[in-house]
Each structure stands twice: as C-alpha cells, then as structure tokens.
Amino acid sequence: MEGRGLHPSSAPFHNAGRDHINAPGGIANKSDGSGNHLPGATFHGPVSFGAPLKDRDVDEATTRYSEKAACLRSLGFRDIDTRLHDITAAHRGTCDWLFSTTQFQKWRDRADLSAHNGVLWIKGKPGAGKSTLMKHALRHCEELFGDYLIVAHFFNARGEVLEKTPLGILRSIIYQLLDKDDTLYERFRPIYEKQRMFKEGEWAWPRAQLEDFVRSIINKRLSKPLLLLVDALDECDERSVRDVVGFLESLSIDAVQAGITLRICLSSRHYPNVSMRKTLELTVEANEEHERDIATYVEEKLEGHDNEIKAKVRKKAGGIFMWVVIVVSLLKKAYDDGRLEAMREVLEEVPTDLEDVFNRLLSRDDPDKAETIRMLQWVLLSRRPLKPEELFFAVLAGTAPEYSGLWDRSKITGHTIQRRITALSKGLIEARTGDTASVQFIHLSVSDFLFRNKRLQTLDPTLHPDPISASHGHLWDHCWSDIKQQDTTSTSGQYMKLLSDSYPFLLYAASYIFDHAEKALSGGAMQEKIIQWLQMGNDWFEWWKIFLSTVDSHREHSYLEDNMDTGLLYVLSLRGFPKLVTVVLAEGGADVNAQGGEYSNALQAASYEGHAEIVRQLLERGADVNVQGGRYGNALQAASIGGHAEIVRQLLERGADVNVQGGRYGNALQAASYQGHAEIVRQLLERGADVNAQGGYYGNALQAASYQGSAKIVRQLLERGADVSAQGGYYGNTLQAASYQGSAEIVQQLLERGADINTQGGVFGNALQAASYQGSVEIVRQLLERGADVSAQGGYFANVLQAASVGGSVEIVQQLLERGADVNAQGGYFGNALQAASYQGSVEIVRQLLERGADVNTQGGFFGNALQAASDGGRAEIVRQLLERGADVNTQGGYPGNALQAASYRGRAEIVWQLLERGADINAQGGHYGNALQAASTGGHAEIVRQLLERGVDVNAQGGLFSNTLQAASIGGYAEIVWQLLERGVDVNAQGGHYGNALQAASYRGRAEIVRQLLERGADVNAQGGYFGNALQAASARGHAEIVRQLLERGVDVNVQGGYFGNALQAASYEGYAEIVRQLLKRGAEHNADVHGPGRGKEVSAETVLENRAKCLALRTYVSLHLSWLWIAAA
Structure with missing residues (x-):
C-alpha cells in the first residue's frame, strides 16, 4: 500500500494530530485537529492529502524536499560518515x-x-x-x-x-x-x-x-x-x-x-x-609496494636522520603502518628532547609486536599513572564517545581531591586539554572530527589490547578479579562526584543550562550514571557504595530529572518529559536496569505499585519496553498485574503493543485479566492486532480474550488488524468468531479500515464473511469512499461489483466522487461517473468534486467532471469555488479550463477570499496574469489577507506586487490579517517590496494590526534594513499602539540592539509607557538583554518607571533586575569571573 498519510495520528481532521500546520504568513502553531490559532482569530487551513501531511505555506517542490529529508533522517544517524x-x-x-x-x-x-x-x-x-x-x-x-x-x-x-x-x-x-x-x-x-x-x-x-x-x-x-x-x-x-x-x-x-x-x-x-x-x-602487508609506502613515510618523517635508523625502522615494522607511526613519533620525541644517542636506544628497545609497543608505553612508572588508567577506562567503556573537555574533567573527577568540575576557560584552554590527553594516554588517544569533536583510541588494536588477557588488571591490580565491572565502578564514582557537589535546591531552567555550560562533564555524568552503576554491580569495590547511593533520599533524583529534561539537546532523555512525577523504581524499570531494580526493591523499600508517569506504574513501563527480568522481579515483589491507568491502560496491553510475547506469558500466568478495558487500544487483543503480533494474538485468544470486545481507537481487534493489513491475524480473528459487521472506532467498521489500508485480500475475506458493503460511519463515511480516496482501483472494483452505493453521502469528503477526485485516480473517477455518481453533489471539505480535483491538480479529472456537467461556479468548501482552489494550488492549466468554461473570476468566498488573492499569496505569477487578463477586480476586499496586494506582500512575491502596482492597486487599502500591505511586508522582512510600496506612496504611519504599524512590526522582527527605510520615509518613531505599544519596546523585547540604536538616534522617547511590558527598559530587563539595558540607561531611561505587563510588582531598576538575574543564573566564582560585566554595563 502506498499510504497517503491519513493515519489517525496525522490526519488533519483528527484530534491527535502531530503535524505542524502553518498559518498563512508563516506563523506556526501546533494543530490540535481544529485548526490554527492566532490571537483574536481562529481559522481552518486546507490540507494537502499527500504523504506526509503538507504544510500550506511551502510550495510543492519544498514539500517534496521536506518529505525526502524526513525519510533520510529516519535512516541517517549522527557520525554516519x-x-x-x-x-x-x-x-x-x-x-x-x-x-x-x-x-x-x-x-x-x-x-x-x-x-x-x-x-x-x-x-x-x-x-x-x-x-x-x-x-x-x-x-x-x-x-x-x-x-x-x-x-x-x-x-x-x-x-x-x-x-x-x-x-x-x-x-x-x-x-x-x-x-x-x-x-x-x-x-x-x-x-x-x-x-x-x-x-x-x-x-x-x-x-x-x-x-x-x-x-x-x-x-x-x-x-x-x-x-x-x-x-x-x-x-x-x-x-x-x-x-x-x-x-x-x-x-x-x-x-x-x-x-x-x-x-x-x-x-x-x-x-x-x-x-x-x-x-x-x-x-596488504605481503605486497612489496606496501613496503615501499612505509619506506616513503619513514624517509620523509625522519629526513636528515641516520640512514641506518631508517633502515632498521623499515625492517622491524613487518608491514604494520601503525607501528611505524608510533615508533617514528617516539624517535622524534627522543630527538626533540636533545637525546640524539637515545634514538638508537629507543629503536633497539621497542618491540616489533604492536601490542607489545602499547604495553611498553603504558607500563612505565609514572606519577600520573592513575590518571592514565582512568583515561583509558573512560575511552574504553564510556557509553558514548566523550568530547575532549568531558574526558579531561571526567579524569579529574576521580583523581583530583580538589576537583570542583568548574571550567575556567581562561586557564584551561582547548589546547591545554588536548596536550594533557596526549600526554596521559602516551599518544594512544586522539580527537576525532565530525559534527562534535570526540576522543577515541588511535586504532582498534588499542581496545583489543586492553580487553585481552585482563590488561587493565595488569595496569591496576586493584581491579581484580573483574576489571571491567570494577572499572565501571570507578566511572560511576566519577559521575557521582560531579553530581553530588551540585546545589539540588536550585532548579530553574536557566540555572540548569548554565550548570551544563560551566561543568563540561556534568551532562554525561547525569546521562549515564545508571548505566555505569548497573555494570559495576557485577563485581568490584564500589558495589556497597552504589547500594548506599540508591538508598539515599530523593533530593538528588528530583534534581537529576529536572537537569536532564532541561539540558538534553539531543533528546536522548525525552522520556522524562512525561515522567517527571515518577520515582526511582519507575525510571530504572523503564530504562532497563535489572540489577539496580533488585537493589531498590530489596534495600530501598520502593513502592512497587506507585502511580505516576506516562505508563502509570513501573510494571507497565517495563512491560512496554520489553524488560522481562524486571517484570519478573516486580511481579515477585507484589506488583498489581491488573492495575489500570497510563498510556496503555494496563501492563498486558503495554506488552502486547510492544510485541513482547514472553512478558505477555508472564503476565497471563500471574492472573492478568485478558479482557480488561482501557488505554489507547481498548484492550490487549486490539493492541496486538494493530501491531501485527500474531503470536501474542494467539496467546490472548487461547486465554479467552473477547474477540468482539468494543472500545479503543479502532473499536475492536478486527478493525485494528484490518487497518494494519495483517491478513493472517484477520483470519485468526474471523475463525474465532469476530463480528465482521461490528460498528465503532475511527473507521466506523472493519471493511472501511481494510479498504483504506488497501489490502484486497482482507477486503475479499470480509466480503465473503458477509460484511455490509454500504454501512455508514467512520471518518470516510463508507468503505467505497475510503478506497476511492486511497486510489485502490482493485478494491473500488470489488466494492462496486458487490453493489456499493455510488451516491452515498457522509464522511470527510461527503461523497465518493469528491474522495476519488482528491485521491487523483482518473480510473476510479471514470468508474464512479459511469456508475452514475452525481457530479455536482455538495458537501465535504472541498464542497464538491470539481473543487477537490482543481486543488489536487489532475487536469484529466477536471476535464471529465466538466464534460459530465460539473457547475464551474458552485460555491462552498474551504476554497469557496473551483477557480480559487486551482489558483491556490498553482494549477495554471486547470485555471485556464475553468475560465474557458465560464468561471466567475471575481466570485468572493472561501478562506483566501477570491482567486486573485489566493494566487497572489502563493506566488503564482502566471495565474495572477491570467486572472487579471480576465478582469479580476484588483482591489477586491475580503479573505484572510484583505486584498491581493497584502496577500502577495505577505508571501514575499515582489514580481506579483509589481504587477498589481502597475495595474493600479490601492496601496493603502486596509483590512486583513496585517491591517495593511506595508505592515505585512515589514513583518516578512521583504525589503524590496517595502521599497516598491514606499515608492508608490504608501502611508508609512498607517495604524492597525497586531503590531500597530509597520515600524513596530519591523522592529519586533529584527528587520534592521526595513526599519532604516521606514525611518528615512518619515515613520513616526513615537507612534503608539499595537501589542508592544511602540517600536522601541518591540525591539527591546526581542533583543535587537542595532534597531534600538537606530530608534534612539532618531529621538524616540525612551520612557514612553504602554504595551505588554510597560516600557522598553522593563522589556529589555525582563528578557535579560544587558547591552540594550545599557543603551537605554545611557539615554535616560528611568529606573523606577511604572511597571505593567509580566514584570508588574518587580523592581525595574536595571541594576537590580540584572543583579537578580545573575543570582538566578550564576554559580559562585562563575558570577565574578563571567558575569561581572553585567554590573558594569548597568552602572
């Protein structure tokens, strides 16, 4: 099946929508299924029914690029090359x-x-x-x-x-x-x-x-x-x-x-x-030319040195280039130290085996040996590659008694860090390039050397008898050292981000402390210490959750967003740490049935993630197998959706109620059926699962399996007596789900079992509409042959002809028309089939509909009429067809208002020309943008603006989302359009709209060049109105220091009151823009001006505001070292 993205969780008409739908003008809002929302306005935007859901504010080429990019992102991974x-x-x-x-x-x-x-x-x-x-x-x-x-x-x-x-x-x-x-x-x-x-x-x-x-x-x-x-x-x-x-x-x-x-x-x-x-x-090493490569390298790197030394290097190398690189480095170091005679000694002593070279480098007596061992352990066993600064401070955390973890960049530079890593690792660790720098061994053979024959234990006998577990114990201890010194009472988001910037090892320590603790519990001296740590109070754990959820830029800990109210046992169960769970259950007295979090309890979390050993422990400790709540209702449904057959077996043996209702899928059988887990479906049915239980997103298990396209599970359910005509769920009935999914085999099974072909209900109204929208020619044929009603009304598209027109299948449209489908049937999202086809862009379908008598001027639907839909979609050939068939070029209605405004906003220059040639009213008012000129200006289409201006459009017309054209262009940052409008005499001080005037709009958006243009053309720098009251407050609130400077030079009143923040100083202080605070104070901004807006009741003295902000953000010495300039700036 080539799906069209009309999945329940992404369909535009479903309340669980996850896609962003942009309001025209580029103001992005999260769709909740009801439309897009702006202050003071609610509207419902059209959707393009491709896969995935298309944003109306990008053209088709950009959308295709975005779709491909999303697909590539799902395959790619960090450090792929x-x-x-x-x-x-x-x-x-x-x-x-x-x-x-x-x-x-x-x-x-x-x-x-x-x-x-x-x-x-x-x-x-x-x-x-x-x-x-x-x-x-x-x-x-x-x-x-x-x-x-x-x-x-x-x-x-x-x-x-x-x-x-x-x-x-x-x-x-x-x-x-x-x-x-x-x-x-x-x-x-x-x-x-x-x-x-x-x-x-x-x-x-x-x-x-x-x-x-x-x-x-x-x-x-x-x-x-x-x-x-x-x-x-x-x-x-x-x-x-x-x-x-x-x-x-x-x-x-x-x-x-x-x-x-x-x-x-x-x-x-x-x-x-x-x-x-x-x-x-x-x-490689058997090839004579490879030996010549080694000779070339040695000759160049040891140029000017004794030929006998070079010859001996080549002879001892044995074809191993890495050996040559290391030995040449040792020889050059001996030479650089001024020990010319030592070069021969080094060469004589150095082993010929690469691993023996590693052993020689690491076995020397060295006062920094403890740090060297810790560094090797970190690079060998870290959960992810460490950044150079992370490794530097990780080693200090475990070896320096005075360690504070705070990075004073003026004293510890990147160069300092790199030199220290090279020195401590004896050159065996290097920095790798990429999106983020990280450290690694110079060759895989270093890792092999350390793992083989317990070499770590040889280097550090205290790691006996299990050097890997013992090493993880030390790494856990380093992590805990970094965390335990933090102030767990300070939890503001800005404080946490500053902590992460100031303590380079802290993010890794918090991210992976549990991983190292889990591995350390297999053996080693840290076991008792870890057990005591897990028995400590919750202060550090609550701090840990807030810290990671705030600073985790890679979203590795995004699971915390929905689990902030949970305890330690829940998180350990969710993340899969069975040894730590054992300790918490045995020693910590954790409540095994504690409620909270996305999955409601530890058992459901572990069941969903597939952690069978943790599930076993929780059940043995008395976890309630039938407790309800959470995303999936209960543990059995969670395990079923996850496909964890062994956990399902455990839960059933412990008395899990196979028919308990609740959760996203209603019951376990529907969950397993939806995901296609045939073995779990079999287990549940054998345990007495009600095959016809109703509820959940798909209504019943049969509809879920039909939507998923699993013919095997559909057959299982039908053999167990599943009701093929049961109603309910997102698709209304099983036949509609299967028809949308596109499985002709399942549709055939259902029809043979007596499914009612014309049953109404569900998102598409009936099975024929679902198949028609999806473009499933074979299923449409099956349904029509079985007597599907081609004129049935209902569903999102109101009738099958409109659904097929959106779907774009010429063959299906032809079949429906031949079966007597009403070409002018009204209703649904697009109002009628012609409007749907005009927007979708199928010239052939439009031709068929027109030849069958489609009314070219019928009103209704999102776009109002077919001409407006085609204009919005950029379908120039269809626009031509419609105009030749008598489409009224000036008909008003629909979201864009009229065809000219739709084409102007979308940048369809050819269509704009067609419409104007056919007599489109250039000054027609109405629609979201008020008129065509504002629409074109909002979209940034300078060529269309030029066309409209040459045709005599009213440059000062009021109305629409941005009140006037100049404000629209200023918000978008379209300097060329602003220039065109100013040249045509636009009123630079026209009032209205969300930002009051063009100057405030440009100031808020940071359009410095446009601000300059407007000021040169006489924009009133002190004009009042709009959300921020005036341009100075708007620029100050967004931190646009250059624009603030321009406005101050033009004589703006620095103390003018009004707007959301009350005044410009309050806006800049509240948002923390110290440079702007300095500018305003220098120009006489009053410290104790009246306060309005979100800062009401706070001191507005810049010094006090910035001092309080610094206290919230800063850390001990960090304040004096790095934020003292704020005090100076405000003085």
Whole structure:
C-alpha cells in the first residue's frame, strides 16, 4: 500500500494530530485537529492529502524536499560518515600501488567475473593501514567510476552502536542511495510511509526490512551501476561480521545472475576467519609496494636522520603502518628532547609486536599513572564517545581531591586539554572530527589490547578479579562526584543550562550514571557504595530529572518529559536496569505499585519496553498485574503493543485479566492486532480474550488488524468468531479500515464473511469512499461489483466522487461517473468534486467532471469555488479550463477570499496574469489577507506586487490579517517590496494590526534594513499602539540592539509607557538583554518607571533586575569571573 498519510495520528481532521500546520504568513502553531490559532482569530487551513501531511505555506517542490529529508533522517544517524573523515589521508606518494595490482585490475575490468562475482577483499594485520588504503581507493573510484552510484561505509568499533552493527551499514547504504538517486527514493517511500504509519511512538527500522529493500534494488535494473565499499568489517562482533559478509555475498551472486553491474570492495583483518566462496583477495602487508609506502613515510618523517635508523625502522615494522607511526613519533620525541644517542636506544628497545609497543608505553612508572588508567577506562567503556573537555574533567573527577568540575576557560584552554590527553594516554588517544569533536583510541588494536588477557588488571591490580565491572565502578564514582557537589535546591531552567555550560562533564555524568552503576554491580569495590547511593533520599533524583529534561539537546532523555512525577523504581524499570531494580526493591523499600508517569506504574513501563527480568522481579515483589491507568491502560496491553510475547506469558500466568478495558487500544487483543503480533494474538485468544470486545481507537481487534493489513491475524480473528459487521472506532467498521489500508485480500475475506458493503460511519463515511480516496482501483472494483452505493453521502469528503477526485485516480473517477455518481453533489471539505480535483491538480479529472456537467461556479468548501482552489494550488492549466468554461473570476468566498488573492499569496505569477487578463477586480476586499496586494506582500512575491502596482492597486487599502500591505511586508522582512510600496506612496504611519504599524512590526522582527527605510520615509518613531505599544519596546523585547540604536538616534522617547511590558527598559530587563539595558540607561531611561505587563510588582531598576538575574543564573566564582560585566554595563 502506498499510504497517503491519513493515519489517525496525522490526519488533519483528527484530534491527535502531530503535524505542524502553518498559518498563512508563516506563523506556526501546533494543530490540535481544529485548526490554527492566532490571537483574536481562529481559522481552518486546507490540507494537502499527500504523504506526509503538507504544510500550506511551502510550495510543492519544498514539500517534496521536506518529505525526502524526513525519510533520510529516519535512516541517517549522527557520525554516519565521521569515521571516513577521521582516517588519515594517504601520505604523499603512497597507496597508489593498489591500482596496479592484478586483483584491482580484474575487479575494475570485471575480468573473469564468474570467479569473483565482482568482490575485491583487502585483508591485513591490525595497523597495516587498511583504512587509509580504503579511503584512498574511495577517492580513486569516485574519479574512475564517475557514472556509478558509489556508496561507502566505514565500520568503527570505537563509535556509536550504529557505526559497528549490521543495522548501521544497512541504514548507511540506503541513506546514501536515496540521497543520490530520486528513483530509488520513490521506490523506498511507500516502505517509509507504512513504517511511519503503523509504528507506535518512537520506532526503529527493522533490519530484515532494509535487507529486503537492498536485495530488491539489486534484482531490478538500476539507473546506474553500483559500487559498494565497506571498510573494517572486523570492527563489529564476529556474529555480525558473518551476517554482513553473508549478506554482501548474496548481493554479489544476485547481481551476477540478474546482469546488474555491482562492484564490492571490502577490507578487514585476517581474523575472524570469515570468507566468501568467490572473491579476489589481496593481503596488504605481503605486497612489496606496501613496503615501499612505509619506506616513503619513514624517509620523509625522519629526513636528515641516520640512514641506518631508517633502515632498521623499515625492517622491524613487518608491514604494520601503525607501528611505524608510533615508533617514528617516539624517535622524534627522543630527538626533540636533545637525546640524539637515545634514538638508537629507543629503536633497539621497542618491540616489533604492536601490542607489545602499547604495553611498553603504558607500563612505565609514572606519577600520573592513575590518571592514565582512568583515561583509558573512560575511552574504553564510556557509553558514548566523550568530547575532549568531558574526558579531561571526567579524569579529574576521580583523581583530583580538589576537583570542583568548574571550567575556567581562561586557564584551561582547548589546547591545554588536548596536550594533557596526549600526554596521559602516551599518544594512544586522539580527537576525532565530525559534527562534535570526540576522543577515541588511535586504532582498534588499542581496545583489543586492553580487553585481552585482563590488561587493565595488569595496569591496576586493584581491579581484580573483574576489571571491567570494577572499572565501571570507578566511572560511576566519577559521575557521582560531579553530581553530588551540585546545589539540588536550585532548579530553574536557566540555572540548569548554565550548570551544563560551566561543568563540561556534568551532562554525561547525569546521562549515564545508571548505566555505569548497573555494570559495576557485577563485581568490584564500589558495589556497597552504589547500594548506599540508591538508598539515599530523593533530593538528588528530583534534581537529576529536572537537569536532564532541561539540558538534553539531543533528546536522548525525552522520556522524562512525561515522567517527571515518577520515582526511582519507575525510571530504572523503564530504562532497563535489572540489577539496580533488585537493589531498590530489596534495600530501598520502593513502592512497587506507585502511580505516576506516562505508563502509570513501573510494571507497565517495563512491560512496554520489553524488560522481562524486571517484570519478573516486580511481579515477585507484589506488583498489581491488573492495575489500570497510563498510556496503555494496563501492563498486558503495554506488552502486547510492544510485541513482547514472553512478558505477555508472564503476565497471563500471574492472573492478568485478558479482557480488561482501557488505554489507547481498548484492550490487549486490539493492541496486538494493530501491531501485527500474531503470536501474542494467539496467546490472548487461547486465554479467552473477547474477540468482539468494543472500545479503543479502532473499536475492536478486527478493525485494528484490518487497518494494519495483517491478513493472517484477520483470519485468526474471523475463525474465532469476530463480528465482521461490528460498528465503532475511527473507521466506523472493519471493511472501511481494510479498504483504506488497501489490502484486497482482507477486503475479499470480509466480503465473503458477509460484511455490509454500504454501512455508514467512520471518518470516510463508507468503505467505497475510503478506497476511492486511497486510489485502490482493485478494491473500488470489488466494492462496486458487490453493489456499493455510488451516491452515498457522509464522511470527510461527503461523497465518493469528491474522495476519488482528491485521491487523483482518473480510473476510479471514470468508474464512479459511469456508475452514475452525481457530479455536482455538495458537501465535504472541498464542497464538491470539481473543487477537490482543481486543488489536487489532475487536469484529466477536471476535464471529465466538466464534460459530465460539473457547475464551474458552485460555491462552498474551504476554497469557496473551483477557480480559487486551482489558483491556490498553482494549477495554471486547470485555471485556464475553468475560465474557458465560464468561471466567475471575481466570485468572493472561501478562506483566501477570491482567486486573485489566493494566487497572489502563493506566488503564482502566471495565474495572477491570467486572472487579471480576465478582469479580476484588483482591489477586491475580503479573505484572510484583505486584498491581493497584502496577500502577495505577505508571501514575499515582489514580481506579483509589481504587477498589481502597475495595474493600479490601492496601496493603502486596509483590512486583513496585517491591517495593511506595508505592515505585512515589514513583518516578512521583504525589503524590496517595502521599497516598491514606499515608492508608490504608501502611508508609512498607517495604524492597525497586531503590531500597530509597520515600524513596530519591523522592529519586533529584527528587520534592521526595513526599519532604516521606514525611518528615512518619515515613520513616526513615537507612534503608539499595537501589542508592544511602540517600536522601541518591540525591539527591546526581542533583543535587537542595532534597531534600538537606530530608534534612539532618531529621538524616540525612551520612557514612553504602554504595551505588554510597560516600557522598553522593563522589556529589555525582563528578557535579560544587558547591552540594550545599557543603551537605554545611557539615554535616560528611568529606573523606577511604572511597571505593567509580566514584570508588574518587580523592581525595574536595571541594576537590580540584572543583579537578580545573575543570582538566578550564576554559580559562585562563575558570577565574578563571567558575569561581572553585567554590573558594569548597568552602572
């Protein structure tokens, strides 16, 4: 099914709408299903029934771009290409040897294809330089295969989860393919739409679904040949390596069989021992040219040094480039220290094995060894890659007794931090580039070294016997050290944000303290301390929730928004920390049935998230399995919607009521049916679930399964006696749900079971209207053959012909007309079929309707008439048809007022010209923008404004949302239009509208150039009125210092009273704009002027206001160090 986005949670006529619908003029409001809201005005905006829901304030090209961007965002992930950028580029004069090898040339020419299936596999020892070679190969291939689709993925064991998993490479591959090829995007879009439509809440791409899509494009002829380059296969776990290799091998075989040109280039270590049956294999360190690369590097880096030293470096390297890089660094350090003789000693002592080099570097006696170990532990075990400053302060948190965590940037610079990291890590940790800088080991082999043979324990014997758990214990302790020193009584949002800026490690500490505590409870010296921590009072926990919900810019802790009233047990159950839950239940005396939060209780939260072990613990501690409340009503429904069959089994065995009602889906059976969890449906039915229970969003389980499109579950439910004619739910009945979903198989099943084809109700009124809107030709045919009433009225579109006209299927419209559908039937969102088709843009459907006698001037619907709908939608050919058929060019009505105003706002210059040529009244009043000139000015369409002005439009006409054209253009920041209007004699001081006048509007929006124009043309700088009373207060409230300066230079009254804040000083002080406060005070603003607005009752002395603000925001020394300038500014 290629869904149109009319999902219950995104449909424009549903009260759970989640899409933003912009008010004309660009004022965005959250839709609650009833329309868009502005102060003093309520209106209902039209919607474009594409997928996803289109914003009326962007044209179709922009909307398509936005849709594609949303799809790509669902596939992409942070750092998707960071590893590629981190890899050092090939040293000058190296790596080109690859392209002369027999293996590469066979791969390039596809010679002897049956022997290798287009796969080149580059293998090498750890540190041999494979990734640098692959990056060089990628750049070469981009030049060599310029007409190819080239996709590259560089695995990264040190990165985020998706950088090192099969799911990550699939998302990366598809992201790149869709980004580069619109045809592939169009193929993928229905998959994305269905996924978005049917998945509850936050959803993730299933791996199997993405694999199927990649296979499908290999089995169909592509527009271009495809080259896939994958580096560092070994940087995911062994099972994942086998999965990825197996998948890539199957692609290579499929491509050869299908005659598709697919080249695959892989790189990995020799281990794990995974292979393909057919491949070209090349070993890096065995190639003589690779040895020459090493020689080139050594020669350049040690230029001027003893040739004997260079020769010995080359000989000891054994083909391992990473060894050479480290040893050359050690040699140069010895030289830089002035110890020329030491170079030979270093070279003599340095081991030939890379791991032995690491061991030598880290095993030296060093007064900073404790810090070195902590730094290694952090980079090895942190939950996400740390920023350099986070790592610096994380280490201090656990090793410096005087640690405060406060970052004095004047003393600790980025350069200082980087030098300290390099020194403590002995050069084994580096900063990676990307959207945000982070630290990582210089090579995966460093991680391998630390994990293997308990090397951490060797470095620090106190980590015995479980170095990993013990290390997590230390990391937890570092996190707690940063948190416990905070003032938990100060919880304002601004204070929390300042804390995050001032304490660079604090956000990580708060984000992952539970993760490290959970892992530390497996063993280590910190266990008792963690248990005591969990038994402490709630002050730190309440502070923790407020802090994370305030400063979490990446939305990683967005779950807290709906769970601020919950306790520690709930959060631990929701997030999945079974060991911590055990402690809290056993030692902390937590109330297992405490109510609160999005899921009402810990049991429902754990059930929804699929934490089976936590569910078991909660049940054993007496959790009420049937307690009601929360998003899903009860734990059983939560587990059912989540698809957690094992938890469903646990709950049922503990006496969960299988038929209890409540929650979003009414009952567990409807929840499982909606999500397509056939195994859970089977369990529930066997436990006596009422197959016909009514309630919930879809009315009953059968309607939910029909909407979801699961023929298997529909069959299960029908075999258990589901009532095929049951009424209720969003779609009214099961047949309508299935017809909208587009499953001909389910529709057939329902009809064979006696579903009433003409039953009325639900969002579409009947099944035929649902199928007609959705464009399901086969289902429409089925329904018509079974006697569906083509003239039935009801539903959002009032009749099937209007629904089909919106849907855009010429074939369905033709079928309906042949069956006698009334071409002039009235009602519904668009009023009639002609208006719907005119807006939708189908020239052929409009032609059919007109030939069948559609009344071209019928009034009604959102746009008032077909001409206005076509003008708004930019359908120039349809406008021409309608005008030739006698459409009245000056008919008034509908949201935009008339066709000329609709076209002017949308920027449809060609249509504006057509309408004017046909006699459109250029000064006609009415509609949302009052007249065509204001509409064009609001939209920023200078060319249309020019047309209208040349035709003699009244430049000073009043009315509409912005009262006059000049204010509309000023708000939008359209300087050219403002200039045109001023040249035509517009009244620069015209009053009215939300902002009173154009000057106040431009000042509020920060349009400095327009403010300058208006002032030069005589705008009254002291004009009163509007929301802010005057222009100075408007500019001050928004922090536009340059505009404030302009107004002050023009003699504005700095103490004029009125407006929302009372005066400009009060506005700037309340909003915290110190520079503007300084300007106003210098110009004589009175400290104790009367207060109005939100600051009533507060001191308005700038010094006092800013002092109080500083106290709210500042921290101890931070105030004196960083905010003292505010006092000076206000003095």
